[in-house]
Amino acid sequence: MIDTHAHIYASEFDNDRDKVVERALAQGIEKILLPNIDLESIEPMLKTESAYPEVCHSIMGLHPCYVDENVDQTLEIIYGWFAKHSFIAVGEIGIDLYWDKTYQTEQEKAFVTQLNWAKELKLPVVIHTRDSIEETLNLLTQTQDGSLRGVFHCFGGDTEQAKAINDLGFHLGLGGVTTFKNGGMDHVVPSLNMDYVLLETDCPYLAPVPHRGKRNEPAYTSLVAERIANLKGCSYQEVISITTENAKRLFSI
Incomplete structure (x- = not known):
């Protein structure tokens, strides 16, 4: 399995990161992909990648929740990193209108700017959407x-949105929300095209059932795979095989 979205460089893992990686490997996780969020997360992300070079791969971008009035300067610094280090994707990028819409215009500018980086660099993108799938789709369609x-990570939309995303050539990252009783994904997953599905945790957030509310970690990717297999009426191994190949192809790993 490949956990295509994990923040194991975060401080929540400072006391037991080695054990977290060991548990992931023991559970069958062969790769853990690390998306950046802001300027402060770059150093711990790269340090984590360096500590586990056969397992971890870094992704560079500016998360929409960290976009502010200094967006131009921040993006300039972020972009400069692509000349200094090899990254497998641009991300995580996108639009988040859940907490605050103050910087929506700046978020949209940052999103399109980073989409254009991806074109230039010939890299996939990791997209974050929260209360913003339609806004994100509109900008992506134009660009x-x-x-x-790329991938819409932590997908929690409906079947029509899933189809619109797939029609643009993009994947869906399924994580802990897939296991939630009130998440609504039990009505969506059965109709998904598995050729566009990736597994993820978004750890330390959104731990799947039965760990909901606790710290998430890459080893729990298997619980997401089990839930998808149950909802799709296929084997656990089939889910692992298809999603792993999808991830390897998309991220060239």
Whole structure:
């Protein structure tokens, strides 16, 4: 399995990061992908990648929740990192209108700017959406020239949104929300095209049942895979096989 979205560089893992990685490997996780969020997360992310070079791969971008009036300067620094280090994708990027809409215009600018980086660098993108799937789809549709590819991480939308995302050539990252009784994904997952599905945790957040409310970690990817297999009426191994190949192809790992 591949956990395509994990923040194990976060301070929540400072006391037992080695054990977390050990548990992931023991559970069958072969790769853990690390998306950046802001300027402060770059150093711990790269340090974590360096500590587990066969397992961890870094992704560089500016998370929408960390966009503010200094967005131009921040993006300039972020962009500079692509010349200094090899990253497998641009992310996580996107639009988040859940907490605050103050910087929506700046978020949209940062999103499109980073989509254009992906075109230039020929890299996939990792997209964060919260209360913003339609806004994100509109901008992505305007920017898509056939070369953009990537994943809508932590997907929790409906079947029509899933189809619209797939029609643009993008994948869906399924995580802990897939296991929630009130998450609504039991009505969506059965109809999903598995050729566009990836597994993720978004740890330390959104731990799947039965760990909901606790710290999430990559080893719990298997619980997401089990839930998808149950909802799709297919085998656990089939889910692992398909999603792993999807991730390897998308991120060239």
